[in-house]
Amino acid sequence: MAYKLNDAKMFADITDGFAIVINSETGVYYGMNPFTSSIFDNLVKGCSVDAIIAQVMSFEGCPGDFPNSIDNLVKELLEKELIAPEDETISTCDVSSDYAKDCHFEISWDEFKDAQELLLADPIHEVREEEGWTPDFSSLNQDTEDVAQREAKKK
Amino acid sequence: MNELISIIIPVKNGSNFLQEALDHIKAQEMDVEIIVIDDGSRDNTSEIAARNGCIVHRQEVCRGQVVAKNIGLKIAQGVFIMFHDHDDIMRDGALRAIYDAFDEDTAAVMAKVKDFYTPGMTEEQKRHTPIKEEPYFGLFTGAVLTRKSAFDSIGNFNPSLNTGEIMEWEHGLKQNGLTIRKIDIIATDRRVHNSNYGKTNREKEFKDYAAVLRARIMAARNESNSSDNTN
Numbered sequence: 001m002a003y004k005l006n007d008a009k010m011f012a013d014i015t016d017g018f019a020i021v022i023n024s025e026t027g028v029y030y031g032m033n034p035f036t037s038s039i040f041d042n043l044v045k046g047c048s049v050d051a052i053i054a055q056v057m058s059f060e061g062c063p064g065d066f067p068n069s070i071d072n073l074v075k076e077l078l079e080k081e082l083i084a085p086e087d088e089t090i091s092t093c094d095v096s097s098d099y100a101k102d103c104h105f106e107i108s109w110d111e112f113k114d115a116q117e118l119l120l121a122d123p124i125h126e127v128r129e130e131e132g133w134t135p136d137f138s139s140l141n142q143d144t145e146d147v148a149q150r151e152a153k154k155k
Numbered sequence: 156m157n158e159l160i161s162i163i164i165p166v167k168n169g170s171n172f173l174q175e176a177l178d179h180i181k182a183q184e185m186d187v188e189i190i191v192i193d194d195g196s197r198d199n200t201s202e203i204a205a206r207n208g209c210i211v212h213r214q215e216v217c218r219g220q221v222v223a224k225n226i227g228l229k230i231a232q233g234v235f236i237m238f239h240d241h242d243d244i245m246r247d248g249a250l251r252a253i254y255d256a257f258d259e260d261t262a263a264v265m266a267k268v269k270d271f272y273t274p275g276m277t278e279e280q281k282r283h284t285p286i287k288e289e290p291y292f293g294l295f296t297g298a299v300l301t302r303k304s305a306f307d308s309i310g311n312f313n314p315s316l317n318t319g320e321i322m323e324w325e326h327g328l329k330q331n332g333l334t335i336r337k338i339d340i341i342a343t344d345r346r347v348h349n350s351n352y353g354k355t356n357r358e359k360e361f362k363d364y365a366a367v368l369r370a371r372i373m374a375a376r377n378e379s380n381s382s383d384n385t386n
Contacts, residue, residue: 011358015366018373020369031372114371115368115371117293119322
């Protein structure tokens, strides 16, 4: 069985190995540890669960109950509508063995509801493209004073 | 009288609705300075603002609404700050009601907004642009009055973000133990236009949100780890 991101309502971003998935309809968001993020990344690229299991089980130190863990993960991802079934699969998976070992093969992800109001209020969506307000990004580097001020406040 | 309130309006090409927004702000009969940051408009936004007695800062190059807000904060002389969109309509008496809700422990007061379709939208366009039927909290522009001192405490907005800056800033507010008080009134009617925001921009927008939320989770984890180490 293969899956894809349920992009009708979900947005996913993986940066520095850390996945954030935002439900644009509810404002609920999810954060995953790097191992789970890597599995999720492969899942939504169309890698089958069986192929992921085969690859991760080949890693040294993989616990024997990993297939159960990933089955539970997929079940929960479907229940919360982060992913949807997909017909096409890809055969090559690339789950990170480094993240697997760093995370001790632990599948861990959390649901957060602390930003719902702000995410749902979302002032940008209703801007018309032809009247849009995309900055000249090269100009943003000039704000060294703001950046320095913000960094100072954090210390 | 009231302590001076700075109302900051970041705007680009806002000549179609700016006058109406200014009329409703001036009708509040409060002591306010209105600061319009014209972010590279190609229309007569600056002229409209100047004609209405606003403080106008015009940028030749568009630098986005976050930078525009920060510029407004640097210009502002008020004890209180409110951001306002150029196309929204503040309800009569709203600013007074929000102002009166402050006590000395409150850093910001948040009221509700209510969506409305801008006149002229077709039924087909409305079908593709659903609005919230009920008033709601969460929008900062036109609905939140903040003590300027809160910005002094936690800094201005993150200029590397094009959106999501409010979310990050609000988190900073909470981390500093500053409180937002909510009041159950509608402060502003929020104009909704025909929505066909580009997929590319939408992805950039959500990527900014994700970056803010990721930092938020990491900060909570670091705090938790630090607390565990202390105990």
